[in-house]
Amino acid sequence: MKNGLIFLLLISVTQLFAQNDALRVKHFNVKKNIALDGYDPVSYFDNKPQEGSESIRTIYKGITYLFSSQNNLTKFKNNPDKYEPAYGGWCAYAMGESGEKVKVDPETFKIIDGKLYLYYNFWGNNTLESWNKNEAKLKQAGDRNWKNVSSK
Template identity: 45%
Template sequence: MKTFGNLFLFGIVLFAAISVQAQTPPVDDNGLAVGGYDVVSYFSGKAQHGSNSYAVKHHGATYYFANKANQDAFKKSPNNYLPQFDGYCAWGVGAKSTKFPINPETYTVIDGKLYLFFNGPFNGEPFNTYEDWGQRTTELKTAAHANWPAVKNSK
């Protein structure tokens, strides 16, 4: 019985580890934006899961917030909090001129703008696009903004 308990606990830990590294589209098939993370929370320095109790629909996507204050801030000025490149991986847009899904816990805020990144397994290997972005921020940020108009309309 102790072995079953240990296996069950191992399964929960493994699931939690995989979930943290899970990639998500900027808006999923159900219309949920950024994997349910509170886009206002990023500006306080900590990515937080939102709650459907504090939901706002904006341009066809549903955003969740951790609390009423964040929900109200978003309602007042949504453009201040929306991620760049419609929430796609900033590195993917800048370095590869393509749309990559994102890991909602891998992000940066630069000049009051939110940038999200892919961070997870790619071809069986760990791949964190933020690492390259961090080394070439100015170059990749400039390229991403220049590339976005063409990338935005691509599939």
């Protein structure tokens, strides 16, 4: 009886994690199942975004990341929450302004309080510039909006 209860508990926990991973994948900015347009999340913290290699990859809570080196993969595995992008990799400005999921230029970014934020930068519209003019308010709204968007 006891073994049966433990088995059922393990199945329930596994299903819960699978559901949480599916929800994350649904809301993260991924292309072909890869986050950050294939850029190495650790490389941003060296202020040199680099494209990752298909052969150096990991999956964290359902999201696939590529890395430019084994060293960066190891750093990520040691502290994945540090390196994951804010707002699922969507444009921080748009998330703060309207709560919308807007694509980003993976080379337009800012590290704020140890977290990676990405921005739309196409057709002469660099939203990082707009973000910088009102960062505190936009970040507060973005945090609130992302919580709402990512829970549905």
